[in-house]
Amino acid sequence: MVDDENLKAENEPLARLECLGNAKQMVPRMFEMIGHSKFFTDFTRENVETLTSYMKAYRAEPGDLVIREGDVDDFMLFIVEGRVNIVKTDSHGERRPMTIVGPGGTLGEMSMIDGEPRFASCIALEATVFSVFSRDSMVKIILEQPSLGAKILIKLVTLLSQRLRSTSSDLLQHLERSEAV
Numbered sequence: 001m002v003d004d005e006n007l008k009a010e011n012e013p014l015a016r017l018e019c020l021g022n023a024k025q026m027v028p029r030m031f032e033m034i035g036h037s038k039f040f041t042d043f044t045r046e047n048v049e050t051l052t053s054y055m056k057a058y059r060a061e062p063g064d065l066v067i068r069e070g071d072v073d074d075f076m077l078f079i080v081e082g083r084v085n086i087v088k089t090d091s092h093g094e095r096r097p098m099t100i101v102g103p104g105g106t107l108g109e110m111s112m113i114d115g116e117p118r119f120a121s122c123i124a125l126e127a128t129v130f131s132v133f134s135r136d137s138m139v140k141i142i143l144e145q146p147s148l149g150a151k152i153l154i155k156l157v158t159l160l161s162q163r164l165r166s167t168s169s170d171l172l173q174h175l176e177r178s179e180a181v
Helices: 005-010 023-032 045-052 109-114 135-144 146-180
Strands: 018-022 056-060 065-067 075-081 084-089 095-101 121-124 128-134
Touching: 018 023, 023 045, 023 056, 023 075, 023 128, 045 146, 075 109, 109 135, 109 146, 128 135, 135 146
Parallel strands: none
Antiparallel strands: 018 056, 056 128, 065 121, 075 128, 084 095, 084 121
16 A cells, blocks of 8 residues: 655655565554554554555664654654654754654654644664654545544644643743743
């Protein structure tokens, strides 16, 4: 079901990484994430099997760039093993660490949904295996498996809403500390 051959060709960071083929081979490991991943909560094994048939798997070595800030891409990643450092370039050109994402985590949802340039860069901290889910694959799932497509969209919206709430709370705390000084 995955026919995103142009995905790797269009994205330089992915083109430099080892493609492991269809992500269907990772069903057992992804199914183990249920209960450890906000995204996979409420997914059945059948849901995971169907979803992975629309994805490709990749391996990144420590220091490999997985997503580059400013690139325009339309895919997201599911981290299966390893850890990825998310860094943002500040106004002085310095890379600032934002967070680290490990197994069960997702990266790149915003750009997959809105098509805007990547907000931050993602760099493998250790050997990392991840699956790639593109916007084209999302559209195919919605058309071919509407109930699963709806479940995925609800998960994405919920995940992004939770992140926005957390960021808003962090911003408010920062503003309050700034006013106290």
